[in-house]
Amino acid sequence: MSITRRDLFRLGALAGAAALSTHVLGAAPPAPAAARPLRILILGGTGFLGPHQVRYALSRGHTVTLFNRGRRPQEWPAEVEQLTGDRNEGALDALKGREWDVCIDNPTSIPFWVRDVGKVLKGKVGQYVFVSTISVYAASTAVDADESAPLATYEGKDVMKETQASLRANMGLYGPLKAACEREAQKRFGDRATIVRPGLIVGPGDESDRFTYWPVRLAAGGDVVAPGDGSDPVQFIDARDLAEWMIRLVEAKGTGVYNATGPDYTMRTDAMLYGIRATTTAGARLHWLPADFLEAQKVAPWRDMPVWLPGTGETAGFARRSNARAVGAGLTFRPLAATAADTLAWFRQQPAERQAKLGAGLTKEREAEVLKAWQAKATG
Numbered sequence: 308m309s310i311t312r313r314d315l316f317r318l319g320a321l322a323g324a325a326a327l328s329t330h331v332l333g334a335a336p337p338a339p340a341a342a343r344p345l346r347i348l349i350l351g352g353t354g355f356l357g358p359h360q361v362r363y364a365l366s367r368g369h370t371v372t373l374f375n376r377g378r379r380p381q382e383w384p385a386e387v388e389q390l391t392g393d394r395n396e397g398a399l400d401a402l403k404g405r406e407w408d409v410c411i412d413n414p415t416s417i418p419f420w421v422r423d424v425g426k427v428l429k430g431k432v433g434q435y436v437f438v439s440t441i442s443v444y445a446a447s448t449a450v451d452a453d454e455s456a457p458l459a460t461y462e463g464k465d466v467m468k469e470t471q472a473s474l475r476a477n478m479g480l481y482g483p484l485k486a487a488c489e490r491e492a493q494k495r496f497g498d499r500a501t502i503v504r505p506g507l508i509v510g511p512g513d514e515s516d517r518f519t520y521w522p523v524r525l526a527a528g529g530d531v532v533a534p535g536d537g538s539d540p541v542q543f544i545d546a547r548d549l550a551e552w553m554i555r556l557v558e559a560k561g562t563g564v565y566n567a568t569g570p571d572y573t574m575r576t577d578a579m580l581y582g583i584r585a586t587t588t589a590g591a592r593l594h595w596l597p598a599d600f601l602e603a604q605k606v607a608p609w610r611d612m613p614v615w616l617p618g619t620g621e622t623a624g625f626a627r628r629s630n631a632r633a634v635g636a637g638l639t640f641r642p643l644a645a646t647a648a649d650t651l652a653w654f655r656q657q658p659a660e661r662q663a664k665l666g667a668g669l670t671k672e673r674e675a676e677v678l679k680a681w682q683a684k685a686t687g
Contacts, residue, residue, distance in 0.1 A: 340368040341558050348372045351413035353379035355512050359550030367554060374402060394420045395471060402427045409557045411436045416474060418487040419467045425495025434557055435496040439489050439504045441566060442482040447625040454564040454632060458486040498562060503553060506568025507543040510646050511653030517613045518543060520668030521583050522651040528589030532674050535598050537577025539618035542568045542626040545646045552638045565633040569640040576615055583647040596681055604677050613667045
């Protein structure tokens with residue numbers, strides 16, 4: 308199945324886009340107070356990842372300030388300061404003259420956003436954390452590649468002139484622009500910069516459905532199209548695990564670069580799907596269809612078969628990134644069963660019109676067509 312580097316950047320962008328969704332299930336679990344309370348500034352904070360960070364930080368006794376456009380009001384379990392501005396317009400006045408121990412930059416894919424915030428916060432924050440992506444890497448062929456692997460290169464005329472509009476028009480820019488953001492962060496904040504590179508972010512609240520599809524589909528039962536022979540690796544991280552680890556990381560003043568994906572062992576596609584199925588009582592029947600057959604049926608990896616990419620060729624290392632450094636710095640993972648069950652419970656709380664159309668995966672009609680074609684091939 309042919310996948311270009313441009314496709315990988317686009318796929319990574321779709322994964323990263325999950326961090327911009329708006330619904331979150333529940334509050335962070337009780338946590339012991341941190342040894343030292345921090346003043347934490349979170350840029351964004353009301354999407355997918357941010358609310359988990361906010362709730363966990365509050366439970367640890369930290370003071371939290373949010374900076375965003377104020378378009379997604381939230382209710383918090385304790386007082387949270389809200390500053391309003393627009394980074395796309397350079398409206399950063401609310402940040403001027405203030406100091407924080409930590410700044411966590413969640414939503415940025417545009418390098419000039421990092422540059423402009425860096426100018427305003429120079430000397431005003433003790434640590435700057437940039438949420439990047441594993442899509443910054445130039446290639447995904449190597450197995451167990453770590454944070455030292457080469458990064459994607461921006462090939463345009465002026466990276467500081469790229470905007471959200473140009474990114475929407477060309478999602479192939481996603482990886483190169485994120486890599487450029489990382490370089491700008493390190494330029495502006497030096498050894499006080501922390502770069503976190505998540506893989507696919509999943510869990511309750513993920514509006515992209517690029518994991519949600521599987522708990523929902525398997526809970527529905529019946530005959531289910533499954534990709535490949537089950538041996539391809541998968542990597543992803545529950546947004547709650549990522550958020551809580553990031554707060555603990557800044558408490559420990561952890562800097563440098565981290566691949567933040569999971570789990571902390573090699574998970575195969577079959578282990579993921581059978582593990583999710585085990586959280587239901589529907590008795591779904593998995594039909595493992597070869598990658599070349601899926602390609603012939605125009606069933607795309609990642610979009611139509613969420614989480615999955617072939618574990619060979621150009622994508623051999625996409626779901627085999629080394630996360631040893633992050634695990635060594637305290638990154639932990641809740642069980643797959645917990646993520647699957649919580650995601651399904653959240654999804655079932657959504658309005659009927661939201662549940663009626665998943666953002667990823669095969670429709671019932673399309674799945675039936677593919678299974679019929681496979682059965683015809685098998686009996687022909």
